[in-house]
Amino acid sequence: MIRIIRIIFMYNNQPKKEKKCFFCSNQVEDVDYKDTRLLRGFVNFHMKILPAKRTGVCAWHQRKLSQAVKRSRIMALLSTTHQ
Numbered sequence: 001m002i003r004i005i006r007i008i009f010m011y012n013n014q015p016k017k018e019k020k021c022f023f024c025s026n027q028v029e030d031v032d033y034k035d036t037r038l039l040r041g042f043v044n045f046h047m048k049i050l051p052a053k054r055t056g057v058c059a060w061h062q063r064k065l066s067q068a069v070k071r072s073r074i075m076a077l078l079s080t081t082h083q
């Protein structure tokens with residue numbers, strides 16, 4: 001089984017899909033902490049902030065995003081945990 005996976009991996013020469021930053025492509029400067037609908041897309045089931053590697057958000061916007069999520073938690077707009 002491992003051998004088959006390795007062979008598939010070896011012959012997979014398709015170019016990797018480049019992820020674009022959601023905020024850069026939509027020209028969003030500041031991430032609004034009141035926009036919970038948007039922020040909900042960048043946290044997982046357990047309300048943890050997703051890494052930039054997974055969402056494709058650039059480093060600058062990831063910093064803004066994490067700050068916005070934390071602000072939203074303090075203002076009780078976004079829940080801190082899943083119950």
Ligand SMILES: [Zn+2]
Nearest residue numbers: 021024058061
């Ligand atoms: Zn960006």
